[in-house]
Amino acid sequence: MFTVSVAKLKQAPAEERRYELTGTIRSLPGGAAEPIPVVSPVVLVLTITNAGDFLWAVGESRTTVRLACSRCLKEFAVELAxxxxEKYRLHGAAGPEEEIPLAADDLDFTDQVIESLLLALPMKPLCREDCRGLCPRCGKDLNEGACGCPAGEGDPRLAVLKKLL
Ligand SMILES: [Zn+2]
Ligand SMILES: [Zn+2]
Structure with a gap:
């Protein structure tokens, strides 16, 4: 899907080409959890430079996914970048380890796009910076207003104990 042809570029030392590709990825693998839904087209902007011995590809992938807020559990859209x-070796058998030997004139960046988006996921997604989360006692979404539970008493078992005393 995110395939570019470097047939001409690999013959042109010191030249560079800019590519902009748009594709559809339905979801990102969620690891042990559910797959992460992708809700907008995925855009890849790539510049590939012929650096003599290797092709040097540098770029950015962009899209929007739906994540659950880590505090209130509500789903919301998150933009990822x-x-x-990547370096593709053009000449000579043995290059530095990070250089991939160029095997074909078409380079497919789909795997790199998915991996780069996974790396861009926030560790603790928040629907907004000051999300108030859910009440630990009754589970009400505190962004929608107070729930009426006594303030400052986190553990319901403690509250029961206090009543007895
Ligand atoms: Zn939230
Ligand atoms: Zn409550």
Whole structure:
């Protein structure tokens, strides 16, 4: 899907080409959890430079996914921007380890796009910076207003104990 042809570029030392590709990815793998729904087209902007011995690809992937807020559990849209960098060796058998030997004139960046977006996911997604989360006692979404539970008493078992005393 995110395939570019470098047939001409690989013959042109010191030249660079800019590519902009748009594709559809339905979801990102969620690891042990549910897959993460992707809700907008995925855009890949890539610059590939012929650096003599290797092709140097640098770019950015962008899309929007739906994540659950880590505090209130509500789903919301998050824009992701991932970074891609790859080197493809043109000449000589043995290059530095990070250089991939160029095997074909078409380079497919789909795997790199998915990986870069996964790396761009926030560790603790928040629907907004000051999300108030859910009440630990009754589960009400505190962004929608107070729930009426006594303030400052986190553990319901403690509250029961206090009543007895
Ligand atoms: Zn939230
Ligand atoms: Zn409550």
């Amino acid at each position: 991932g970074r891609i960098e």
